[in-house]
Amino acid sequence: MSPTTLEILCSPQEHAPLKVASEPSHNGEPVQFLVNGEHGLRFPVRKGVPIFIAPEEITGINQRFRGIYDRWAPYYDLLSRVGLYVLGISEIELRRNFVASLEIKPGDRVLATSVGTGSDLPFLPQGCKLYGLDLSPQMLAVCEKKMRKFGVQAELFIGNAEHLPFKAEMFDVVYQMGGINFFSDQERAIREMVRVAKKGSKIVIMDETEKVARMLENIPLINAWFRHQQRPIVPPVALIPPGMEEVESRELYNGKAWYLSFRKPR
Template sequence: MVNDLCLEMLCNPSTHNKLIVDSNGIEEFLVDSSTGERFAIKEGIPSFISSEDIDGTNYDSTKFYNSFAPFYELGQKAYYAFLGGEEKARNDYLQFINVKEGDKVLEVSVGTGANIRFLPRNAEYYGLDISLGQLKQCEKNNKKYNLGLKLFWGNGEMLPFPDDSFDVVYHIGGINFFNDKKRAIGEMVRVAKSGSKILIADETEKVAKFFEKIPYFRGPFKNRKEAITAPVDLLPPNVKDIKVTEIRNGTLYCLEFTKI
């Protein structure tokens, strides 16, 4: 399984040092080649975070997604039925990225991996999520649909990938509730190659106001301190071609830009 991890595509999210593989005879680990810090590999998924590391709004959203994970796809399919079907609904935002043959593609907050099913298969896909519950569902889909997706448990604010690694980087849903949105965006830009397209999409304030009134779904929305807007003001200076588009009757914003 370790051989499938592509070590050249991984690094310590804190130091950005290279990682090597180590084993105690029972378990395998990824180890920082300079500091010796170890990261467990659980059921083939490298773990760059622990439950104890998750706090703030990250904790609130992770708690929700972990509990909702077994029903997430069923809920999504029911919702998308009102939008003309799942493929059409996902293409509402996937149209803003262009995956070409051989591209290395990263989805931050990969969830159950459903987006990957509607993208070209002739690319190399990587997915990271802070919700272990979602990742477990994603691994099931990975095997079911033969996606070839490489999965990682980690925080989008500290990505375990080297600089300039990916041809396409995107994030759909969730950044509204990150502890540090600016840092997360900076990380997406850091790991993208020069000239790469980056897409960030999430619910608008219109949706937040609706969900905060519903007991089960209100958790991630109820503690926001300001109205939700596309985080254009948090973009680093090394991006260009910035564009914001609202889709689905103003319920989802799509922020697209290119790394210089």
């Protein structure tokens, strides 16, 4: 982990600063941690990826979805391509349009709060600094392989989008694609996106609509995501904190996706 990455990190609950520490493991190899002695905090770093959440801390719908995504990670890219094909949506077009809407400028720090297998990463402009967080270690393992394949650089973190391990006002663009419909606490996740965004930053969220969830729950394999859905899908416009500017909510792809964007005031 680079010193500049350490500078933007903090503990996800207390927002306490962190330092790198290491100690020998049982086989003598040094193991890295991020620590805060004052608060007695310790987060392991495996293969350069800090782990900010332990399985026993994951509750509610998040627990169910971490299990689903961990199991299905090796097939996720194929399944999402099939799902989009069935819906008549080109994945390349979808990702290109979405990334263009983020208005990323050279040198921007860009955070994806459920980066998954990193399917957006090859579409993001070169010269920005990418940070991706996800609850599922297996999705991130696929993401790392894809980054090597496409020669993309990004810093990855295992964590919960509802408690981001970043200091306030660190990112120029914060986005979230295709995860929030099934987060345990959508309001908290949006509040966290706002907290870590710099003043004036664009925040963008997109996911499928209820209509699509109903269609996909009938397709074998893909239906794992949509069965037992516990609440109706509505774009979370009402959950945006007061005072945000340029709020825009619309449906895309003939009502198959909802898209929400807004700007943190300067």
